[in-house]
Amino acid sequence: MKKSWRTLLLGLLTVSCAWLLGTSIVAKAATVKDGLYQVPVKILKEKENTTSTADQFFGSQAVAQVTGAQTTLILTSSGAQFISSMTVADQSAAVVKTVGKQALYQVTVDGQKSPLAASFKLTTPVGKMTEAARVALDWSKAKQLSDSVATTDLLAAGTTLAQQPAKSAPASPAIPVTAEPKTTTSAPATRQYWRYRVLQGDRMSPSQANRYYTNVATVTPSGTGYRVTLKVQYAKSLKLGARAVVPESIDGQSVPASHVTYGESGQNETMTYWFEISKLSQLTAKLIPGQIHVTVPSLNMSQVFPVRFQFAASGAADQAQAAQVAALPNKTTRSTPSATASATPDQSSPKLPATGDQSSPMGLLVGLGLLSLSLIWRGGWARERR
Numbered sequence: 001m002k003k004s005w006r007t008l009l010l011g012l013l014t015v016s017c018a019w020l021l022g023t024s025i026v027a028k029a030a031t032v033k034d035g036l037y038q039v040p041v042k043i044l045k046e047k048e049n050t051t052s053t054a055d056q057f058f059g060s061q062a063v064a065q066v067t068g069a070q071t072t073l074i075l076t077s078s079g080a081q082f083i084s085s086m087t088v089a090d091q092s093a094a095v096v097k098t099v100g101k102q103a104l105y106q107v108t109v110d111g112q113k114s115p116l117a118a119s120f121k122l123t124t125p126v127g128k129m130t131e132a133a134r135v136a137l138d139w140s141k142a143k144q145l146s147d148s149v150a151t152t153d154l155l156a157a158g159t160t161l162a163q164q165p166a167k168s169a170p171a172s173p174a175i176p177v178t179a180e181p182k183t184t185t186s187a188p189a190t191r192q193y194w195r196y197r198v199l200q201g202d203r204m205s206p207s208q209a210n211r212y213y214t215n216v217a218t219v220t221p222s223g224t225g226y227r228v229t230l231k232v233q234y235a236k237s238l239k240l241g242a243r244a245v246v247p248e249s250i251d252g253q254s255v256p257a258s259h260v261t262y263g264e265s266g267q268n269e270t271m272t273y274w275f276e277i278s279k280l281s282q283l284t285a286k287l288i289p290g291q292i293h294v295t296v297p298s299l300n301m302s303q304v305f306p307v308r309f310q311f312a313a314s315g316a317a318d319q320a321q322a323a324q325v326a327a328l329p330n331k332t333t334r335s336t337p338s339a340t341a342s343a344t345p346d347q348s349s350p351k352l353p354a355t356g357d358q359s360s361p362m363g364l365l366v367g368l369g370l371l372s373l374s375l376i377w378r379g380g381w382a383r384e385r386r
Contacts, residue, residue, distance in 0.1 A: 032112050036145040036157055037064045040138040041075065044115055052133045054079075054120065059102070059164070062137060063157045064112075067149045071112055074158035075105045075135070084121040084128070088135050089113070097155060099162035104155070112139050192219045192315035193322035194228075194283060201289075201306030209292065209307050212245070216319050217311070219283075222276060228283070229274040230309075235267055240296060242269050248291035248304055250275040283311040 041062040043055040057079035065072045075093070077083070080103030086093040093107035109116060115134035122129045145157055194217045198210040218229040232245050242262045247255040253275065260273045277283065287308040295302045316322040 032066055032139065032142070033147075034066050034068065034149055035147045036149070036153055037066065037142045038062070038145055038157070038161070039064050039142045042136045042138075043118070044134040044136050046132040046134060054131070054133050059161060061161055061164075063145075063154060063161055064137070064142070065149060065154045066112070069111060070108055071110070072106065072108045072154060073137075074154065074161070075107075076102045076158070076162045077105060078102055080105075082122050084123050086121070087119045089116040089118075097159065097162075099159055102162035104158045104162055106154075106158075112137070114139060190221075192317065193217070193319045194219050194315045195312035195322045195325050196230075196309050199287060199308040199310055201308060207307050209305070216322050219280070219315055225276050225278040226280060227274050227276055229272055232271045233265060233268040236264070236269055237267070240269070243271075244269070244295050245271055246293040246295075247271075247273045248293050250290045250309075251288045280315070284313065 039062050040060065041058070042060070043052045043058055044050065045052045057077055059076035062076075063074040073088070074096075075088075076099075078101055080095060080098070086105060088107045089109040091107050091109055093105040095103045096106045097104045115136040118133045118135045120131045120133070122131065146153065148154075195215060196213075196217055197215060198207045198213050199205065200207045212232050212234055214231045214233065220227050220229075230247075234240065234244065238244075242264075247260060249255060250273075255273055255275070259275070260271065263270045263272075287310055290307050290309060291304050292307060293302070293304045312322070312325040314325055316325055
């Protein structure tokens with residue numbers, strides 16, 4: 001009889017504890033009601049609670065839309081061009097929109113679990129890789145944006161998030177295209193600075209090389225004309241050497257070695273070269289064709305690539321002012337690509353994997369940026385997995 005009562009009491013105690021525990025869990029889950037949230041996020045190592053190397057390529061905040069037992073996440077990434085595919089909690093994450101250089105990845109998972117297992121398939125110059133990590137969401141610091149569960153509101157919130165500063169180093173701002181302005185043709189009394197961008201050899205889209213030119217040329221009076229100096233820089237950590245980029249030609253003329261200067265600036269290798277014009281209007285009369293020779297020893301690559309330079313409407317007294325000058329409208333600066341196409345090296349020569357320039361040769365970013373990123377991802381994740 002005593003044993004029976006003891007068993008009964010133990011059973012009642014067990015049921016009571018289970019009921020209390022269940023009530024606590026339900027109450028905690030109920031605090032995240034249906035709606036739209038902004039949640040802090042980190043990419044962690046696969047087997048450690050420390051930040052993964054991949055974290056620098058993702059935004060520090062995610063947008064989450066809670067609908068019943070499901071949560072739809074939007075993660076922003078600046079490394080989408082190297083990600084062939086990505087999964088979170090065994091669910092495929094798809095790019096639903098691109099805002100500038102930020103891609104919006106959307107994925108739907110169960111509840112508000114964290115961390116979530118993630119897998120990345122990467123395409124790099126050294127081959128394809130599959131790497132693992134974890135997506136950690138800090139739901140305790142989630143900020144509710146609205147009660148909406150509409151997909152349009154989710155995408156709008158993700159777009160707003162992507163427009164915020166990214167964790168990776170900011171790229172040079174794009175040159176805005178405005179209505180056709182008045183071109184400055186008068187001679188500068190002293191040095192001027194002219195904004196420019198580097199276009200593909202056969203399209204009006206920016207070249208990958210645009211990321212490594214400083215985008216502001218120095219123009220100084222020289223004899224009966226003007227000397228235009230361009231500058232290229234890239235990180236020493238890439239270990240490409242001082243002469244990874246060599247200018248071959250500019251505006252149909254070969255670039256003499258005496259016009260080229262190699263040097264250093266902090267953590268960067270630098271290269272400057274110059275060409276001459278007789279009057280300033282030549283900078284905006286057409287797209288100025290050029291060729292650069294790129295060498296990447298680790299890829300066994302040594303190849304010449306065509307580019308074109310589009311200068312802004314006018315010069316400025318200093319670099320800060322030059323950055324504010326709008327570029328000429330595309331319709332007034334189009335030029336026939338045959339001038340550069342005819343100078344293109346052997347078209348049968350090998351090319352690097354595509355990263356967005358579908359109809360043009362790979363530019364300087366492929367040789368330098370892709371190599372840099374692949375070394376960071378491969379080296380970092382290799383250490384994490386040991």
